[in-house]
Amino acid sequence: MYMTKKNLNFEDSLAKLESIVDALEDNDVSLEESVKKFEEGIKLVKDCQKQLQEAELKVNKLMSDGEILDQEN
Template identity: 50%
Template sequence: MAVEKFETALKKLEEVVKKLEGGELPLEDSLKAFEEGVKQAAFCSKKLNEAEKRVELLLKQKDGSFAREEFRLDDE
């Protein structure tokens, strides 16, 4: 099975939202689309969390060198 990419999952999620907002799907198809949307949203959220953990800042030191530091949001 191929590894799904964030961009692919996001596009699928956008398509599901568009279908659901259209209001033309029968109830059963709407439920299936909703379930798929939840699955894609969870995948995207997981990938974003993983990416956030990998982000590092390069901070310039007094001696001109750079040091890596983990990126932290102010509210953490």
Template identity: 45%
Template sequence: MSKKTKKINYETSVSDLEATITKMEQGDMSLEDALQSFEEGIRLSRECQQLLAEAEQRVTLLTADGEEDFLSDD
């Protein structure tokens, strides 16, 4: 049985990133735990950046299509 691909959700990723940051700011972690949390934070940050880039690309495509439709009506 194959593993299902986890659907990434921006709001969940941001919430997880905030929780990771809060945990790290408390300062009571071992070095190993801090490094793992840092790695998780970097992963979540990249995930959020990717989701925002994809959303921006979709908006750009949608507005470009709308502009072409608008211009072709003339």
């Protein structure tokens, strides 16, 4: 059921998360199925966070290599 980051890009992961949220908000889902979907959602969130961190590092590297980096931190 759960597909790893290798199978889903960021946008697809977000779409899957939205469908999980919709299913969890539906009162017709059993407790067991809700727990499975919640677990899948947590894994997808972690994958999304990792993808965002990787993209941020890449952007920061590109900006520093091109001397566009303006340190505000």
